[in-house]
């Protein structure tokens with residue numbers, strides 16, 4: 029058994045089956061990605077359009093492709109064409125742009141709202157206080173459907189330090205779910221990465237995004 033296959037099998041045996049595992053495949057070759065998919069991964073997350081495009085086009089194993097990188101207006105059309113889910117909607121303007129191109133292309137795009145839960149100045153995502161208003165504003169858009177929340181969270185050295193951030197996300201997720209906003213259904217709470225997915229799942233994540241723990245170390249961190 030190859031190293032990637034071994035890692036996937038171990039992770040999937042450890043992670044509850046109610047939690048979806050997204051392989052974060054940035055910087056990985058198509059061969060590595062296919063090995064992970066054959067071992068049982070069903071979703072790939074890509075951060076960069078240029079890198080993702082040939083992988084998506086040439087991948088021989090069927091899977092879902094999620095966009096997990098930062099959005100730029102001029103790339104949204106192609107992202108809408110290529111990806112099954114966009115996890116990183118970080119502004120109403122970007123949601124409008126997705127809706128516009130989804131209409132042109134003729135598809136209804138599942139999206140998630142990215143939350144900057146650590147309120148980090150440099151980081152993309154809605155601030156906690158802005159999420160609900162933005163959801164209401166986007167609930168009228170007909171060519172996308174909001175299926176959940178995603179967060180990166182701050183980069184921390186001790187895994188336990190993640191817990192309060194993940195707990196805040198869970199609370200927000202549940203508050204939104206009971207509001208019954210039109211066109212918004214809280215199905216996915218995407219949080220937790222290689223170093224933090226265990227804590228994230230304990231705090232309610234039902235989707236985790238894992239790179240290093242599947243493929244080994246990368247040349248760049250995020």
Ligand SMILES: *Cc1c(COP(=O)(O)O)cnc(C)c1O
Nearest residue numbers: 052096221222237238239240250
């Ligand atoms: C790279 C990346 C991950 C996975 O990070 P690892 O630490 O390698 O598991 C998860 N989410 C996003 C948005 C990423 O860019």
